[in-house]
Amino acid sequence: MHIAVTGNIGAGKTTLTTMLAKHYGWDAQFEDVDHNPYLEDFYADMSKWSFALQIYFLGSRFRQVKEIRESGKNIIQDRTIYEDAHIFAENLNDMKLLSDRDFNNYVSVFGLMKSFVSAPDLLIYLKSDVPNLVKKIYKRGREYEASISIEYLSKLNQKYEKWISNYTEGKLLVIEVDDLDFVEKPEDFGFILEKIEAELNGLF
Numbered sequence: 001m002h003i004a005v006t007g008n009i010g011a012g013k014t015t016l017t018t019m020l021a022k023h024y025g026w027d028a029q030f031e032d033v034d035h036n037p038y039l040e041d042f043y044a045d046m047s048k049w050s051f052a053l054q055i056y057f058l059g060s061r062f063r064q065v066k067e068i069r070e071s072g073k074n075i076i077q078d079r080t081i082y083e084d085a086h087i088f089a090e091n092l093n094d095m096k097l098l099s100d101r102d103f104n105n106y107v108s109v110f111g112l113m114k115s116f117v118s119a120p121d122l123l124i125y126l127k128s129d130v131p132n133l134v135k136k137i138y139k140r141g142r143e144y145e146a147s148i149s150i151e152y153l154s155k156l157n158q159k160y161e162k163w164i165s166n167y168t169e170g171k172l173l174v175i176e177v178d179d180l181d182f183v184e185k186p187e188d189f190g191f192i193l194e195k196i197e198a199e200l201n202g203l204f
């Protein structure tokens with residue numbers, strides 16, 4: 001079984017992925033953040049590094065897709081390849097931080113990869129508003145993310161809403177996380193587990 005957790009920067013994907021993997025004994029796949037050779041440079045100069053970063057994330061995410069297909073294990077994945085293309089790359093192009101020429105090149109490579117990608121059995125969308133995202137990004141404290149603007153997060157949130165409202169590839173569970181503290185409150189984590197189990201009824 002393949003479950004994926006999706007959502008904007010700071011929504012709680014890594015935290016929830018870690019907790020679910022531990023709870024169910026699933027293998028977890030995380031984003032390539034700490035050893036990412038472009039991320040810090042990207043936040044310092046988005047226009048200069050956007051194409052290199054997108055190609056890097058695309059390659060790293062495709063490697064995960066391949067592993068999921070080949071492993072036969074129950075896997076929970078922190079963010080999907082769809083988000084790189086439909087949220088981040090598209091938004092950078094909208095904001096003129098990724099040129100049309102580079103974006104078209106990217107879309108053509110993504111199009112080839114997409115035929116090898118299977119949708120997760122369940123996509124869990126962590127929905128959060130911008131002020132709460134800002135608080136959690138601050139709480140996490142990655143220095144290079146201090147430059148993330150409200151405008152950037154808002155535009156990403158708009159892209160997420162549009163993408164999720166058109167998502168038909170598989171089962172979808174939307175969780176509004178702003179009033180939940182699944183880190184400190186076991187009852188909030190329990191609420192999420194109940195929702196997941198209701199969606200996966202029969203697959204467990």
Ligand SMILES: Nc1ncnc2c1ncn2[C@@H]1O[C@H](COP(=O)(O)OP(=O)(O)O)[C@@H](O)[C@H]1O
Binds near residue numbers: 010140177180181
């Ligand atoms: N529901 C929540 N309640 C309280 N703190 C949270 C919640 N979700 C995430 N956090 C905290 O917010 C920060 C960002 O979460 P993280 O899982 O890294 O987000 P993401 O992977 O979506 O970017 C972390 O410090 C985490 O402990």
Ligand SMILES: Nc1ncnc2c1ncn2[C@H]1C[C@H](O)[C@@H](COP(=O)(O)O)O1
Binds near residue numbers: 014
């Ligand atoms: N495709 C991407 N383009 C730009 N930035 C990206 C992409 N995928 C992830 N990121 C960034 C956003 C955060 O700064 C880190 C980690 O993501 P997170 O949502 O905090 O797990 O990478």
